[in-house]
Amino acid sequence: MGPVLAGVLQLLALIGALALAYVPLGNYMAKVYSSEKHWRVEKWIYKGIGANPDTEMRWASYLRGVLAFSAAGVLFLYLLQRLQGSLPGSLGFSSIEPAQAFDTAASFVTNTNWQSYYGEQAMGHVVQTAGLAVQNFVSAAVGIAVAVALVRGFARSRTGELGNFWADLVRGTIRVLVPGAAIAAVVLVACGAIQNLSGIHEVGQFMGGSQQWNGGAVASQEAIKELGTNGGGYFNANSAHPFENPTPFTNLFEIFLILVIPLALTRTFGIMVGSVKQGYAILATMVTIWVGFVALMMWTEFAHHGPALEAAGGAMEGKEARFGVGASALFGVSTTLTSTGAVDSFHSSFTGLGGGITMLGMMLGEIAPGGTGSGLYGMLIMAIIAVFIAGLMVGRTPEYLGKKIGAREMKLAACYILVTPALVLIFTAASMALRTPPNSMLNSGAHGFSEVLYAFTSASNNNGSAFAGLNANTDWFNTMTGLAMLLGRFVPMVFVLALAGSLAEQKPVPATAGTLRTEKPLFTGLLVGAILIITGLTYFPALALGPLAEGLA
Numbered sequence: 001m002g003p004v005l006a007g008v009l010q011l012l013a014l015i016g017a018l019a020l021a022y023v024p025l026g027n028y029m030a031k032v033y034s035s036e037k038h039w040r041v042e043k044w045i046y047k048g049i050g051a052n053p054d055t056e057m058r059w060a061s062y063l064r065g066v067l068a069f070s071a072a073g074v075l076f077l078y079l080l081q082r083l084q085g086s087l088p089g090s091l092g093f094s095s096i097e098p099a100q101a102f103d104t105a106a107s108f109v110t111n112t113n114w115q116s117y118y119g120e121q122a123m124g125h126v127v128q129t130a131g132l133a134v135q136n137f138v139s140a141a142v143g144i145a146v147a148v149a150l151v152r153g154f155a156r157s158r159t160g161e162l163g164n165f166w167a168d169l170v171r172g173t174i175r176v177l178v179p180g181a182a183i184a185a186v187v188l189v190a191c192g193a194i195q196n197l198s199g200i201h202e203v204g205q206f207m208g209g210s211q212q213w214n215g216g217a218v219a220s221q222e223a224i225k226e227l228g229t230n231g232g233g234y235f236n237a238n239s240a241h242p243f244e245n246p247t248p249f250t251n252l253f254e255i256f257l258i259l260v261i262p263l264a265l266t267r268t269f270g271i272m273v274g275s276v277k278q279g280y281a282i283l284a285t286m287v288t289i290w291v292g293f294v295a296l297m298m299w300t301e302f303a304h305h306g307p308a309l310e311a312a313g314g315a316m317e318g319k320e321a322r323f324g325v326g327a328s329a330l331f332g333v334s335t336t337l338t339s340t341g342a343v344d345s346f347h348s349s350f351t352g353l354g355g356g357i358t359m360l361g362m363m364l365g366e367i368a369p370g371g372t373g374s375g376l377y378g379m380l381i382m383a384i385i386a387v388f389i390a391g392l393m394v395g396r397t398p399e400y401l402g403k404k405i406g407a408r409e410m411k412l413a414a415c416y417i418l419v420t421p422a423l424v425l426i427f428t429a430a431s432m433a434l435r436t437p438p439n440s441m442l443n444s445g446a447h448g449f450s451e452v453l454y455a456f457t458s459a460s461n462n463n464g465s466a467f468a469g470l471n472a473n474t475d476w477f478n479t480m481t482g483l484a485m486l487l488g489r490f491v492p493m494v495f496v497l498a499l500a501g502s503l504a505e506q507k508p509v510p511a512t513a514g515t516l517r518t519e520k521p522l523f524t525g526l527l528v529g530a531i532l533i534i535t536g537l538t539y540f541p542a543l544a545l546g547p548l549a550e551g552l553a
């Protein structure tokens with residue numbers, strides 16, 4: 001079997017598995033976020049934190065809950081890292097320096113999981129399990145909660161109430177993420193991923209010296225890392241490490257975990273707004289972009305230029321021989337079109353155009369299918385933009401799901417789509433203009449610029465992957481990427497929740513003969529076009545200086 005055919009068959013198998021999980025998981029999550037009953041363990045949690053889960057919140061109160069919980073998470077994780085040297089189970093590792101501790105705390109709380117450290121050489125068991133793994137669960141649950149609040153904004157009328165943040169947070173964690181990650185961890189352990197709390201071991205003799213490996217609760221963290229679209233690996237090699245991702249089957253299974261919740265949330269959305277066809281339209285948009293990017297990535301990485309690539313069957317530099325070009329391309333696209341950031345190959349070693357595709361996937365806003373929750377609310381914002389464009393074409397006040405898209409709604413949607421590009425371009429420009437930040441670049445020219453552009457694209461979009469040539473463990477990059485992650489996560493949430501509150505207060509508008517049918521393929525095509533055009537106009541100059549210049553050289 002040739003490598004191209006193997007890659008196509010893996011893609012088809014993945015699509016089949018996702019199709020089987022779509023309806024039951026989407027239906028289940030709709031029931032989770034619509035139920036009025038509380039599990040006993042949930043009642044204990046509410047009592048412990050002093051929250052009343054039956055109290056409805058308006059958008060400002062919901063936002064305060066999101067920000068307060070996330071701020072507490074940043075502070076706790078920062079202190080945990082700073083005290084690591086005094087904690088049991090530290091494996092002898094010292095405490096993390098202040099700038100790196102801030103960067104890591106911001107990273108995991110914002111669902112970014114950017115890592116400027118070697119996991120196996122910096123973090124002990126307590127920080128990994130009680131700090132990083134916990135944030136993998138709750139940061140994903142926060143994203144889903146905000147998406148559900150926006151869906152309620154479309155579904156409700158004549159009220160500004162969006163549900164209860166604490167109930168949405170706890171239910172997402174207890175009912176969705178914990179059981180899903182538990183099942184996934186068992187599968188990974190059965191397939192060879194490690195799960196222990198062992199210390200550091202010396203393994204064999206290599207070139208006159210020994211190599212050291214430490215164990216850890218790897219399978220359990222790997223499961224939620226992918227299921228919650230987090231991305232932070234236990235080891236520096238991330239999902240290219242055999243302890244995290246031992247076989248081609250686990251590689252495909254991890255891609256499945258990355259995509260399953262963001263895709264199934266479109267079904268949840270359709271059920272909650274009373275029209276599953278609307279969910280299918282959003283799903284079709286996501287899948288169209290994802291399949292297109294996978295095909296384009298496979299083409300760029302399989303393109304044969306010279307005898308070395310022909311002998312290897314594609315661009316094998318930086319890729320695991322266990323997985324090959326096809327699976328690496330599929331993994332790379334899936335992690336950068338979501339907010340996962342996990343890697344089973346080094347994106348810096350992709351072809352020039354291949355590296356550009358990973359960057360472009362993040363620049364779209366990671367909405368195809370995007371992160372847990374963030375992908376859905378990002379796509380719904382783009383749907384509002386597309387409806388507005390259609391309204392301008394025909395001279396009609398735009399409507400979406402029975403809600404008028406007026407000046408207030410468009411201002412909030414416009415602010416949402418402007419925040420992340422502003423962060424990416426401003427931080428990249430500052431890093432290239434100042435004297436010392438460019439010293440972190442391993443390469444010069446177009447690829448060196450791509451390293452910096454990729455870093456702030458990844459941080460601002462809460463992705464977490466990186467071009468490996470950039471030394472990000474400096475005070476500048478630790479501080480600036482930390483700020484980019486916090487601003488890129490929470491400023492857009494302000495606009496999402498404000499928009500949800502505005503929509504929930506509206507009176508539904510009955511559909512007429514002139515209403516745009518947003519469940520039809522025509523709207524899907526319009527939405528895909530709007531996403532690509534808006535992203536292209538925003539980022540093309542920067543891409544032309546980096547990956548396009550390198551790929552066309």
